[in-house]
Every structure is written in structure tokens, then in C-alpha cells.
Amino acid sequence: MADRYLSFTGTAPGRFLTRRLGLPQPAELRRDALDGGLLHLTAGKSDLDPAPVLARTGLARDEDDGRPAAVVLDATGVRDIDSLAEVHAALHPVVRSVAASGRVVVLGAPLDAGNHHQAAVQQALEGFTRSLGKEIGRGRTVNLVRLTDAAPAESTLRFLLSPASAYVSGQVIEVGAEAQGAGPDDWTLPLAGRTALVTGAARGIGAAVAETLAGQGAHVVVLDVPQAEDAARRAAERLGGTALALDITAADAGERIAAALPGGLDVLVHNAGITRDRRLVNMPADRWSSVLDVNLASVLRTTDALLAAGAVNRGGRIVATASIAGLAGNAGQTNYGASKAGIVGLVRSLAPSALAGHGVTVNAVAPGFIETKMTAAVPLFIREAGRRMNSLTQGGLPADVAETTAWLAHPASGAVNGQVVRVCGQSLLGA
Numbered sequence: 001m002a003d004r005y006l007s008f009t010g011t012a013p014g015r016f017l018t019r020r021l022g023l024p025q026p027a028e029l030r031r032d033a034l035d036g037g038l039l040h041l042t043a044g045k046s047d048l049d050p051a052p053v054l055a056r057t058g059l060a061r062d063e064d065d066g067r068p069a070a071v072v073l074d075a076t077g078v079r080d081i082d083s084l085a086e087v088h089a090a091l092h093p094v095v096r097s098v099a100a101s102g103r104v105v106v107l108g109a110p111l112d113a114g115n116h117h118q119a120a121v122q123q124a125l126e127g128f129t130r131s132l133g134k135e136i137g138r139g140r141t142v143n144l145v146r147l148t149d150a151a152p153a154e155s156t157l158r159f160l161l162s163p164a165s166a167y168v169s170g171q172v173i174e175v176g177a178e179a180q181g182a183g184p185d186d187w188t189l190p191l192a193g194r195t196a197l198v199t200g201a202a203r204g205i206g207a208a209v210a211e212t213l214a215g216q217g218a219h220v221v222v223l224d225v226p227q228a229e230d231a232a233r234r235a236a237e238r239l240g241g242t243a244l245a246l247d248i249t250a251a252d253a254g255e256r257i258a259a260a261l262p263g264g265l266d267v268l269v270h271n272a273g274i275t276r277d278r279r280l281v282n283m284p285a286d287r288w289s290s291v292l293d294v295n296l297a298s299v300l301r302t303t304d305a306l307l308a309a310g311a312v313n314r315g316g317r318i319v320a321t322a323s324i325a326g327l328a329g330n331a332g333q334t335n336y337g338a339s340k341a342g343i344v345g346l347v348r349s350l351a352p353s354a355l356a357g358h359g360v361t362v363n364a365v366a367p368g369f370i371e372t373k374m375t376a377a378v379p380l381f382i383r384e385a386g387r388r389m390n391s392l393t394q395g396g397l398p399a400d401v402a403e404t405t406a407w408l409a410h411p412a413s414g415a416v417n418g419q420v421v422r423v424c425g426q427s428l429l430g431a
Contacts, residue, residue, distance in 0.1 A: 024393040027139035029166040030101035036069030043086035044077030070103040084121040101139040133170040141169035149177040155412040164403035167396035170426030192217030200272030202231040208398035214239040248298045254305025264313040267409040270320040295339035314359035317409040322366040328429040351418030361417040368424025371395045390425035
């Protein structure tokens with residue numbers, strides 16, 4: 001369903017009226033290309049040289065005081081209150097000039113357990129970043145990347161400085177030092193020669209994920225329930241992939257997937273999910289168990305089975321779908337919130353051992369309000385509240401979740417592990 005309020009505020013009368021009434025004025029997000037160059041700033045004494053990576057993002061260096069499309073502030077050298085002041089000094093003069101739908105990325109360092117001054121000011125960067133994201137406006141995003149290695153991961157900066165991250169803001173992403181992963185020969189087709197399986201891929205967000213992965217070169221296996229087999233086959237044919245009709249909650253689902261893919265998987269996307277909303281006092285046991293079985297138990301079972309069988313190839317990526325409902329809670333969704341919070345626990349616990357034992361990363365996306373047929377059926381006032389209660393004051397698109405999934409699935413994203421990345425326009429709900 002079209003966001004008519006967003007369209008209205010894009011007109012002259014709409015801008016005038018909403019400004020006079022103090023109503024939200026969402027800016028249409030750029031998902032095609034960013035206008036302008038890149039401004040690289042530094043706060044504190046940094047040992048980092050991100051310039052070579054930044055030069056490969058596709059944004060020319062902004063040498064003047066024009067309207068940069070993106071600003072990257074290297075704050076890895078911020079170690080005390082005085083150097084923290086340099087963050088303000090660097091960004092204060094330029095924030096207003098960042099182009100509409102532009103990007104601000106702050107580079108931070110890990111918290112030093114042996115230096116509470118450094119830990120304090122590096123933690124301060126999180127509050128700074130999230131606060132700036134809530135006030136910067138005009139469709140611009142602000143994110144913090146913590147780097148534990150001397151060189152930033154290229155795939156992460158490429159993603160955050162591109163239109164693909166249009167609905168990702170206010171996030172803190174940790175990039176590890178291990179398993180950096182080599183860059184692909186062709187950055188436009190990074191998944192060429194790789195096999196990706198997406199559950200619940202016949203429709204909605206899953207279909208968008210499958211399309212995006214296929215567009216980046218992957219052979220996509222479109223998995224959905226037998227009842228959706230026709231839709232799955234049509235999607236697979238359109239993408240040049242393969243359809244797999246399978247109930248993901250079946251006890252032997254993992255073994256059947258492994259048998260269907262003797263060459264193994266390079267990308268496993270757990271997208272299948274259901275809702276059965278009702279307040280706890282009115283929720284029968286079957287509504288609880290069905291949601292937990294599809295959204296969480298099936299993910300646990302199939303992941304365990306595929307890893308045990310060696311069906312996820314070394315250098316592989318597992319991306320699960322959480323939700324802001326699992327992070328912030330939502331009335332009428334104790335079952336759904338529990339299942340999605342469980343995904344967060346799975347990711348944080350499994351990520352270290354999966355990387356060490358199998359060479360596989362494990363991450364999650366946590367969508368907020370995404371424009372789908374399901375959200376289109378939500379009552380008007382609840383739907384409008386969902387759209388406006390984020391820093392970008394609008395709903396996201398399935399493509400936003402898909403692009404974030406594709407970044408986590410990227411062969412050069414091996415240093416991104418155990419992360420839960422919210423695709424929510426910096427929702428005002430939760431942390």
C-alpha cells in the first residue's frame with residue numbers, strides 16, 4: 001500500500017501544512033544513487049588509514065565545503081575527554097551541509113577494559129551516533145562501526161555508504177579482526193558461483209531477499225511450504241534458481257535440505273516466519289507453539305543439522321531474521337517477541353563457535369515496520385504510527401531488508417559475525 005502521507009508531504013501544500021502543524025516531514029529516501037562526494041574527517045590521533053578503502057566506495061573525495069553525500073569520521077583515536085571534543089569540532093560545521101539521503105559513518109575502536117577513560121569516551125560515541133541519527137533529518141542516516149583491526153572491512157563501508165543502507169540508521173556494528181574474507185573479483189556480482197537458500201521465499205520479504213541474492217550472482221534455492229509450491233516454482237524460474245517445497249518445521253528438514261543440495265550451501269537465510277497475535281491472557285497453547293516452532297525451533301533444528309552435516313560450506317554465511325518486536329516487545333505478540341528474541345540469543349551464542357569450527361558467520365537482520373501485504377492489512381492508525389515512529393518517519397521496503405541480508409552474505413563480510421542489525425529506520429522503540 002502506498003504511503004499517501006509521504007507523497008502529500010512532498011508537495012508544496014503538504015510541506016506548508018505539515019510545517020505549520022508541526023507534523024512529521026519524511027524525506028523520500030534515495031535508493032538509486034547518492035549525490036555528491038565523500039568527506040573524510042579525523043578526531044583524536046588515529047593509526048588508521050581508511051583512505052584506500054574509501055576511495056573504492058564509488059564516492060569521489062569531497063575536497064571543498066560543498067554538499068557531501070557522505071561523511072566518514074575516524075574516531076578510533078578518541079581516548080579521552082579532550083579528544084572526544086574533537087568529534088564535535090569535526091562534525092558541527094559540516095552536518096548541515098550533508099546532502100539529503102546522505103550518510104554519516106563514525107569509525108570507533110573496541111572498548112579497552114584496562115583503560116576506563118578510553119572505554120568511557122568510546123562508549124560515548126554510541127550515544128552520540130544514535131542521538132545524531134534522531135535529529136539529522138532529511139532522510140540522512142548515521143551509524144557507528146567499531147573496528148578491531150587496523151583496516152576497515154570494505155564490504156561494510158561500501159554498504160553503509162551506498163543507497164543499499166537507506167533504512168539502516170542508528171546502528172552500532174562491530175567488525176572483527178578475523179576471517180576478513182577476500183574481496184570478490186567482481187563487486188557487482190559478489191555471489192557469483194555461490195548457492196543461497198532462502199526459507200519462506202515465495203512471497204514478501206523472502207522473495208525480495210531471493211531476488212537480491214540472485215541479482216548479485218547467486219544460484220538461489222527458493223524454499224517454501226508445499227502449499228506455496230507453485231509460487232515458489234514461479235519465483236525460482238524467474239530468478240534462474242531452484243524451488244524446494246518443504247515444511248521447515250519437519251523434524252528431518254535439515255537432512256532433506258542437505259540431501260537436495262549435495263554441493264552444499266554458501267548462504268543460508270532463515271526468513272520463514274508467522275504471526276498468531278493475541279494477548280497472553282487470550283492466547284491458547286496452539287498459537288504459542290505454532291509461532292515458536294516456525295520462527296525459532298525450526299531455525300535451531302535445521303541450523304544444527306546443516307552444520308553437523310557440513311552442508312554449509314566453509315566461508316559460508318548464515319543470516320537469520322529477528323525483529324524489533326524481539327528487542328523491544330510488542331503488545332499482543334508475546335509468542336512472536338519470544339521467538340524473535342530467541343533468534344538474537346541463537347546468533348550471539350552460535351557465532352563464535354560456528355566461525356571457529358566451521359568457518360561460517362552467523363548474523364541476523366531485525367526488521368522494523370516494512371511495507372508488505374501483512375502491514376497493509378493493519379488498521380489505519382496503527383499502521384501510520386508504525387510508519388512514523390522512527391527517525392526517518394516512514395516505513396521501509398522489503399528491498400531494504402534484502403540489501404542488508406546481502407551485505408551480511410557477502411564473501412568479504414567474514415569479519416562481521418554475531419551482529420544483529422536493525423533495518424528499522426532507527427525505530428523509536430527499543431534500544
